[in-house]
Amino acid sequence: MQYPIPPNPFQYTADQLAAAAKRVRRNIILMNSTTGAGHTGADLSEADILVTLYFSVLRYDRALDHPFRDRFILSKGHGAGGFYCTLSEAALIPKELLSTYQAFDSSLQGHPVKQKIKAVEINTGALGHGFPVAVGLALAAKMNRRPGRIFVLLGDGELQEGSNWEAAMSASRFGLDNLMVVVDRNKLQLADRTEHIMGLEPLQAKFEAFGFRVYTADGNDITSLLQCLDTWEATRKDQPSVLLASTVKGKGVSFMEDNPAWHHRIPKGVEVEQALKELE
């Protein structure tokens, strides 16, 4: 039998998405400060991308077992906190779990684990792993003639891992127009700015040379993201695509924004109060 493709269960408007992103950001601050764990800067950077995907773009059933559902892989596994807060907002994990983040044997480990959470497709955390797995998933969908699309979110620093470029080469060779690679391009990595450590630019030209259709967006602007992803869906053909999403690490909290120190710093005391105030 032919199943219908499940729609996105929320189908939020841009305003609803912006409000959800704010709630996700507040939860990131609360969760990280309460549990004393997390990569706060990275979590805030990706929040708008994740909310746009889970509340508008991704087509999935709430049970996450529809054969035609879209799949999402968080290759930047250290962004687990932002991911968990998004999943909790979407009721894909219970809200109560957030207070157990990084506790002993918690379902919410420091990097996502599929045996603990159904929304996790593959256990990430080591960098440069999500992209090849996404290529395999997209290839399987093609081989099985299934309509589900594959989304993978990469950190930009992660692109220094060579395995990504092996995956890029093969995505193009296999003509995976069902694959959307989103790069959280906040230009910061653990030690410093990406361009100071091991420059990635010209990133657009690199992906184009690897046979990708390249989209660019303000990755902290939901309208901009939606526009790109809508165009992609309407026109995708024969080639894989990448969305270079310009983001700001620590977005939404002034003293964290674009500050390498907040890669995995945890807000405390007045910092928490100020952050929550800015996110009202």
Added chain:
Amino acid sequence: MEVSVETYDLREAVDQALLECAEAGKAVAVVVADSTSTAALKGFSERFPERLINVGIAEQNMVGIAAGLSLGGFTVFTANAAPFLLSRSYEQVKNDLCYSHSNVKMLGLNAGVAYGPLGSTHHILDDISMLRGLGNLQIFAPSDAREAAELVRYVCSFDGPAYIRMDKGPYPLFHSPDYRFKVGKPDPIYRSAPSTPEVVFFSLGTILEEAYSAARILSEKGIITALYSLPSIRPLQHADLLEKIAGTRLIVTVEEHSVHGGLGALISGLIHEAGMSIPVFKVGFPEGIFVKAGPRAEIRDFYGLTGPRIVEVLEERWKEGEMNDRWNR
């Protein structure tokens, strides 16, 4: 049993078994890294050309894509040279396959020193040792073509990652056509007399012919020997193995692998833990070296991995009284 003089390539048997599994309706896909000819999967690739995926010379990508294909519903086999599979993409094997419990079966082709003269870049002396460090993984080493085919059928029967240590070229058949692989159990190959053996051999994979030769030479010298192959490194039923060595005076382990972390280390660890005091003579490559390159038979001979050399070294040691009192008494 008497060993059949018939020889058969393990890869042909694997090809046949994969073809059977796929024809029986299993969604089998094979991923290679420019290793189509190494894998020698002629039957499968002719019948299911769209299910043989070549990712080019990119082992990390091969393993990642295999994990993705398994998430998309396929039972996936990777097929390339074991040294590149494991040395190059160990982290993908660890995270994408083992930690993530992906339904991917790795065929570690041409393991050990199968690539003899090509040198240490192409040898892998530590695949078992590396993989024993990983969770969730089942680890197997067939000793002949019939066992290789059985192992393919077996790994297709469960959901999860597995490694099969493979070899190329014709090897004698130690198993009859009706042989059925028993997971976790030592596989009895030879016994020189029905009474308790004085020397028990355990062998890993295709070097079984050398272990068999050593056991035969010793038995001709009047020593009662028994020989087991150990196709199932993990899972392994410890009690079953320990039962086989009760009352014996010496254990000889034979592997084309480093003695560090391989079959010999595994068995001597089990014996020690069980509180038994039986000496274990480990035949394999010494720890901490790269082996000399050359024709495989000469490598085996140089490092004492042939039947006659195993016996020669054993006899020297007995003469020098190096084995413990129990044996020399």
